[in-house]
Amino acid sequence: MPTKPVHRAVITGGAKGIGLGIAKALADRGAALVIADIDAEAVACAVAELESLGARTHGVPCDVTDDDQLVVLADRAWDELGQVDLFFDNAGVMPALKPFLEWSLADADWVIDVNLRAAMHALQIFGRRMVAQTSPSRIVVTGSEHSTGTPHIMGGPYTASKQGILGLCDVVRRELPDHVGLSVLMPGVVQTSLAGSPAHRQKRYGGPLEESRGAMINFGPDADSFGAYAVERVMAGDDFIVSHPHIAKLIAERAELLEAAVSRAMPFDNPDQYDMRRPVERMFEQRKTANGGDDT
Structure with missing residues (x-):
């Protein structure tokens, strides 16, 4: 009897919350894993x-x-796993809610850099390698109901x-070759430690906010249940x-607001x-043809 293929997966933000829930669901399916997280202590606990x-x-x-560090992560993933079938571009942060005019520029930069810029760079680094390996694979980028x-207000x-994230992935999905899929994960509220992310805010953004350490979102589905659901839909x-x-x-x-606006278009x-x-x-098709079918 043929054995089921072992999925090889990398998860950023993988030591807690949704990332760890996804890792556990993949573990139940026999996957080999590389998990990455800014919290080294949490990484060690999650690995165990x-x-x-x-x-x-x-x-x-x-x-x-x-x-x-993202390049090092990719190098380590291919060294340890041989190839990557699933890449979960999942790391994300959120500070305390407040009206936009009260946000510091440092906090705004931190959120955009982690949630969007870093996700873009990780998508490029892992995407290029997954295209090159030519085997079927999938990238999963964590957006949000906010996508x-x-x-709600106060989270501008x-x-x-x-x-x-949603706009970027809508474009990249159409540019990738057929053997690389791209999913956007858009959860509503889930029980996670996202509220505690300011405890790991880097110095260049103002440093950690210790009062947020251990803070939890304590309503919504638990992260393990959501992780199992997410993996089912990815598969x-x-x-x-x-x-x-x-x-x-x-x-x-x-959609209703935009459709009404279009009805008044020039x-x-x-x-x-x-x-x-x-x-x-x-x-785009001309570029692919000129490049021998490879426009990555």
């Missing part, structure tokens, strides 16, 4: 827990805002970062993974001539 579940696990302390609309830069090949039914309201709310004799999708898609 995952190994107790029988998963071959390697831990890598990693600050995802440090470009060099789809405005679930966080919402901006998560909406940036099914879903491009968009949405957790909570109420997110449909966020999507509809924005008049043109031939409006289709300004639809940039066709000429840009032709340019």
